[in-house]
Amino acid sequence: MAGNSQEYISHHLTNLTYGKLPAGYVRHNADGTETELTEATWTMAHSGQEAADMGFSAVHVDSLGWSFGLGAMLMFLFWRAAKKATTAVPTGFQNFVEMIVEFIDNTVKEAFHGKNALVAPLSLTIFTWVFMMNFMDLIPVDVLPTIFGALGVHYMKVVPSTDVNITLGMALTVFAMMIFYSIKVKGIGGFVGELTLHPFNAKNPVVQALFIPVNFFLESIALIAKPISLALRLFGNMYAGEMIFILIALMFSAGAFLGLLGGVLQWAWAVFHILVITLQAFIFMMLTIVYLSMAHEDH
C-alpha cells in the first residue's frame, strides 16, 4: 500500500508533458523493457523522470490546455455579455457579469491612483481567470484523470495554478508591466534613482556614492521578490490544497470507516477551499493593482 500510495500521489503530481528527448536517451517502458532512442524525438513523456529530462523546451500540455481553455471560455462569456450589454434592465448572466465588473472597477478605483486604461481589464482577467483555474481544485481529484485515462492520456493535472510555470508566467507578465510603467512614468533616470537612492541617502555626495551599491542590492531584492512572491503565494496555496485533496482521496481506498471519514473531510476541505481559491484570486489581483500603482507613483 505504501508504494502504491506514493505512486498514486506522484502520478497525480505529474504533468502531461510534451517535449524533446535527446538522441541516445533510454526510455523505460511500462512492461519493464527499455528502448534506446536513435535520434532526438518530440514525444509525450511517459514518466516524471522523462518529463524532467526534456528540459526547458518541454510544454505542460495539461496546464496550458486547461489554462487556455478556461481563459477562452471566460473571455467568450464576457465577450457575449459585452456584445449584449445595453442600457436596458440587465437580466440573468448579464447581471452577474456586471456585478463582477463593478466590483473590480471599485477595487481598482480604490487601490490604483494613476491613470491607466489597462489596469481594470487586467484585474478583471486576473481575478476571473485565476479563480477559474483555482476552481478546478474543487472537482474531485480523480474524476478528470480517470476520464482522460480511459481515453489513453496517462497524466492529467487539471489545476493549472498548481503548476509553478503558470503562476510564474502571470507574475512575470505583471513584473514586465511594472518595469515598463515605472520607466514610462518616471523615465530611466527616475527608475534607476528609485533603485539606488533609497532607503539610505545622505547629503554628502561621497557618502551617497558609498550607499548606492547597498541601496541597489536591497532595492533589487525587494523588486525581484515581488513577482516571485506573487507567483509562489498562489502556487504554494493551490499546491498544498491539491495535496490535501490527494491525501484525503487516498483514504477512500482504505476501508469503509476511513473512506467515510475521507468523504466528510473531503467535503469540509472543499468548503474551506472555496474561501481559499477566492481569496487567492483576489490577492493576486490586488497585489497586481498595488504593484502597478507603485510603478505609477513618482516620488
Place this chain on the structure above:
Amino acid sequence: MNINATLIGQIITFAIFVWFCMKFVWPHLLGAMQEREKKIADGLDAANRAERDLELAQEKAASQLRESKEKAAEIIEQANKRANQIVDEAKEAARAEGERLVAAAQAEVEQEVNRAKEVLRKQVSELAVAGAAKILGKSVDAAAHSELLNQLADEL
C-alpha cells in the same frame, strides 16, 4: 515541478487574454453600465422635476380657482347692485312720469276752469247788459258801451 516552456506559453496566453479583455470586453461593459447609471439618474431627476411641476401646477390651479370664485362673487355682487340700481331708476322714472301726468292733468283742469270762467264772465256781462237794458227800458247799444262792458267783465 519543472520550469519549462509552459512559462512562455502562459505569458503569451495571458497577454492575449488581457489584450482581448481590454479591447472587446471592458469598455463595452463599463460603457453600458455608466450610460445606464446616467440614464437612471436622469430619470430620477425628471421624476423629481415632474413632481415639483405637479405641485406647482396644483398650487396654480388652486389659486386660479380661488381667484375665479372671488371674481364670480364680485360679478354677482355687481349684478345685484346694478339690478337694484335699475329698479331704483325705474321707480324714479315712474314717479317722475306720474308726477308729470298729474301736473299735465292739473294744468288742463285749470285751463278748462279758466275757459269756463271766461265763458261765464261773457255770459254774465251779456246777462248784465240784458238786465240793464230791461231795467232801462231800452236797448243798450253794445257798441257804444263796449268799453264799459269790458270793464265790467274784467271786474267779474
